[in-house]
Amino acid sequence: MSDEIIARALADAGDTDVVEVGRGVTSRAGGIIAEALARQPDGRLAPVLIVADQRTWEAAGRTVAESLTAAGVPLTDPLLFPALPIPYASLDNAHTIAETLRSLDRSGHAEVVPVAVGSGTMNDLTKLASHELGRRYAVVGTAASMDGYTGAGAPISDKGVKVTMNCTAPKAVVFDLDVAAAAPAAMTASGYGDLAAKIPGGADWILADAAGAEAMNDHVWHLVQSGVHQALAHPADLAAGIPEAYQGLVEGLILSGLAMQVYGGTRPASGAEHYFSHIWELGHLGADQQVPPSHGFKVAIGTVAMLAFYEKFLDRDITTLDIDGALAKWPEWEAVDANIRATFDGPLADHAVAETHVKYVDRDGLAARLQRIIDCWPQTLPRLRAQLVPARELADKLATAGAPSRPEDIGLTAAKVKDTFPKAMYYRSRYTVLDVAREAGWFDELVEEVFAPGGLWS
Structure with a gap:
């Protein structure tokens, strides 16, 4: 960089x-x-x-x-x-x-x-x-x-x-x-987890652009993404405390903040993976520990979870989607509101309802959105494949850097992470792959596939 x-x-x-x-x-x-x-x-x-x-x-x-x-x-x-x-x-x-x-x-x-x-x-x-x-x-x-x-x-x-x-x-x-x-090594590992989140976060922006939900800013995208993969390439050197290895990590983290300044929002630096962290923090994860898991530690697990979800999502061919079938399953807003309130407790339910309402579309809007994604797929799919890395590969790098790579590393279980997926989908108005999967009618099936026997954390 x-x-x-x-x-x-x-x-x-x-x-x-x-x-x-x-x-x-x-x-x-x-x-x-x-x-x-x-x-x-x-x-x-x-x-x-x-x-x-x-x-x-x-x-x-x-x-x-x-x-x-x-x-x-x-x-x-x-x-x-x-x-x-x-x-x-x-x-x-x-x-x-x-x-x-x-x-x-x-x-x-x-x-x-x-x-x-x-x-x-x-x-x-x-x-x-x-x-x-x-x-x-x-x-x-x-x-x-x-x-x-x-x-x-x-x-x-x-x-x-x-x-x-x-x-x-x-x-x-x-x-x-x-x-x-x-x-302290844990602080570097936390930053490594936070920078790794730019990988699925960037993929979410690619999809949001394809869906017409939030247009890509190529200049800002380049500021964040140009050095991320290289900065994450040598986790053992970071863990060993080699100063020269820190150049890419430090600059990558600084550029993420600068990109948010340029863009006037957090879209360039985060996607659905961050909502896992927010939800766990609001649930007081680690409150009984002397040093609760850092933001970067929680984001690291959210990042691996989202990369595993992306793998299952890309195993399907969205160009063969039966749009009429997806529209037939699409709920009216009142049903979505009720589902959100059954998913969250207390004031957080009101927050999630307000956020989800921003990105909700009726059936005509959904038909147009899905058709746009399908039409753009020949250009979108190669970009996603270039952006993403296998979940297991990143998990290994996180572990080498000293960051969490399994839910148990931050006091969670695979079942708890699984239960967080629908909450992460509803938590913010930002459009992500979780929304594409829900609109295609695939969401529940994909979550089950991520946590099926033989999967990443089974």
Whole structure:
């Protein structure tokens, strides 16, 4: 993956202007941040507040502080969260950062520039606090653990509910490959799982384009997909902590976030595989564990499940579909509403009903959609085959990288994953292969085939 692709992404991204990835770049972070954020119109340098936890401070924060001082940037005392219990991306913690910045402003400092040093939680908390105050921030990444560094949003928990809040992405990102390679192995494995999700997620966009549900943006597609397969090709080197092996993984995760900025949504980076993760998180999977499964770990299992589903889907020839037969089985909206409410409990049912209603079509609409898919199939099928990889192959790579490859690895069973398929189909309005299968009348049969004796997880 070349610097040229990142440069193209930055040219079109709405928020992020600077990305520096390489070995030893933490020692240059001060100068990068000074020029990107701290330099004022009159030439003076605004003070910086480093936000970190005790572990990320030791991993990179101290070096960042020394680099900022060497660059002539004034520093306030850092805001350090404890290492344990593990800091949580909660609204309360974001408010703590925002109030610290306000307090520093009131004490006579010029408007302080926040700099997050860490991975998902530190970045999301600083992102939300900065957005709340209407100021820009920078992030120095410490682990290749997720694709949210450059994302224009922050998943935040408030009163037991997790929502993604719209926020301004960082203006500058600094990512040292030596620091990433030294991060806990589980964090790298989580990022590997998150990047692997781009494979079925990209296939879902190919199908949505063929169905006329959401048109493909070729530029954004290329930003995400151009290096994914290569970045996933050497999981053993990542597990061994070889810094050079982290280049593709780090850049792939950063480009996913930049692509979401360019596109103005998450379609380029996720498909149905992510809904498995969301549903399991809402079900408090791992809440009884000291360290619950990460987003990337849950997404890894959702990714393998979706690749297995795609294999069964592509075993059938949709060009031979009896459209009249599919229309005869197609339920009226009232029946779909009732089925969703039987599938979900409580407020989540209302959410799923609203989301599914967006993509529901009547029989005339379904006839047109299925015919369009069939007409496009000679072009669509080769694209899908080039995009996808066998589920077993990816499962082996995930295991080599240290990521989950079986439901039991994150405290689930194959039966629980099977039960999640209809929920994932209804969970969001985004059109995926699960919707194509349902509209063709194949959904239940394909799910049964995935979990039949002799299958992937039997």
